[in-house]
Amino acid sequence: MTLDYYRIFYYVAKYKSFSKAAKILHNNQPNISRTMNNIESEFGCKLLVRSHSGITLTPEGEQLYEHVAIAIEQLYQGESEILSNKTLEHGHISIGVSETALNIFLLSKLEQFHKAYPQVKIKLSNHSSIQAVDALEKGIVDIAVVTSPINIKKPLHTTSLYCFEEILIGGKEYENLSNEILDIQQISNYPFITLGKNTSTYTYYSNLFLNQKIPFHTDLEVATADQILPLVKHNLGIGFYPKELISKDSDIFEIHTNIKNPERDILLVQDASRATNIATQKFIDTISL
Incomplete structure (x- = not known):
């Protein structure tokens, strides 16, 4: 039969x-x-x-x-x-994303995709870059969008989506520094604000200092990137922050250095061992343009 x-x-x-x-x-x-x-x-x-x-x-x-x-x-x-x-009349996507990647890059792409395919359900999990990659490895999310540097191992692989620049900033009490050009040794003499140890941002700046054979000391470690700006504004220290996320604010000053402003990448991380559903693949195509 x-x-x-x-x-x-x-x-x-x-x-x-x-x-x-x-x-x-x-x-x-x-x-x-x-x-x-x-x-x-x-x-x-x-x-x-x-x-x-x-x-x-x-x-x-x-x-x-x-x-x-x-x-x-x-x-x-x-x-x-x-x-x-x-035809994307239905579908679902689960994304692990770091806060910096979300605010600098992914929000506008999500808006674009949602307008084109409003019926697709999107679940966002806000993680540190390391946590987002861990969620991908465990199969909790379909893809991860994170910031460099990040250590991955096969079958995961990365694709660079966007490059962004971070600048050193301080509040009004550090306004005098905006007229100078500091080296990395001088930077280490001031209270420094950064994300916590289990983040790609901490790893990045730790390596930046250690490569110059200068100990990396942090005075304030925060859980999320959006906490850095108000702490800097209230003169609790200086810190690197994505240039694109700094609005024109009379209480924030750029501090110039003799090191090249850090350039970092926003990365798409995928698991090559897992099949990608139609909606997720269409979203990957959208953010990769």
């Missing part, structure tokens, strides 16, 4: 008509009738009673139809869902 046989039986039994079944299946009535004879022969019993008034199901036919109807309708439902996903 092939699936085609069951499909023919399903439509004949549903509409109690060979002609209707033939029309729906783009077939002809003799073929439908012949197929039903074959099905009954396979089962060794009558499934239909044919008369001038139409077709009725035998008890065996009713019993078979109950099961076949469930199977065929489930197949059609699955087919419909796949086609809907393909």
Whole structure:
């Protein structure tokens, strides 16, 4: 018994008509009738009673139809869902994202994607870069969008999406420093604000100082990047902050250094060992443009 046989039986039994079944299946009535004879022969019993008034199901036919109807309708439902996903009438995406990556890059891309595909459900998990990659490794999220530097291992791989620059800033009490050019040794003499140890930002600046053989001392470690700016504004220290996220503020001053302003990347991290659903792939295409 092939699936085609069951499909023919399903439509004949549903509409109690060979002609209707033939029309729906783009077939002809003799073929439908012949197929039903074959099905009954396979089962060794009558499934239909044919008369001038139409077709009725035998008890065996009713019993078979109950099961076949469930199977065929489930197949059609699955087919419909796949086609809907393909046109992004449905779908879901789970993204692990660091705060800096979200504010500098991803928010505008999310807005663009949502306008184009409003039916796709998006779940955002706000993590540090390290936590976002860990969530990807565990299969909790479909993709991660994070900031460099980040250590990954196969089967994960990264794609650079955007490059951003960070500048050293201070509040009003450090305004005099804006007229100087500091070296990294001088920077280390002032209270320094940065993200906590388990972040890619801390790793980045720790390496920056240690490469110059200067100990990296932090005076304030914060949980999220958006906490740095108000702390700097209230003169609790100086710190590096993404240039694009600093609005024109008379209480914030750029402190110039003789080191190249740190350039970092926003990275897309994917797991090559896992299949990507249609919605997620379309979103990857959107943010990769």
